[in-house]
Amino acid sequence: MSEERETITLYDEEGNATEFEVIGVVNVEDNDYAILLPLDGEDEETAYIFRIDVEEDGEEVLTVVEDDEEFEKVKQAWEALSDEDFEDENWEDEE
Template sequence: MADQENTIILTDDEGQEHEFLVVDILNVEDDEYAVLLPVEGDGDNEAAEAIVLKIGVDEDGSEVLYEIEDEDEWQRVVAAWENALEEAEED
């Protein structure tokens, strides 16, 4: 069972809520990115793919998550995540 402090609820375009486990927060070139894994069903996350969203601030000063639309930015974030995984495996 996921630790409630490490989960967030996101609402999709159709208004449906989805729970995600916050796997990691990456810092890449002065921006932060959340690595999220869907929390669904009986914990069968092996087949689930992690998603990465950019952490930003809206006009009200609240933290929000954005999709990464720039291909170069996406590649930098993927490289940072792969490096973090490699470092974790070495420890």
């Protein structure tokens, strides 16, 4: 049974589209952050962190995290969450 991935397409200043897989959302200090992994194949090992902000009309927008301290807090929270998920996995010995 295949698991369907949640994806999102973001556009840069020149209008170039990049498709990302949403690998998770983490909450840090009452803010939600999306952890996105590009699907273009060029940079499969690098995840990106975006803060999920809500505009006055209620629409959610992704904001680049530019503050180094904020970025590190989110990165550490995501790594801790990922480590917990990894430890909870049931692994089968394939030998």
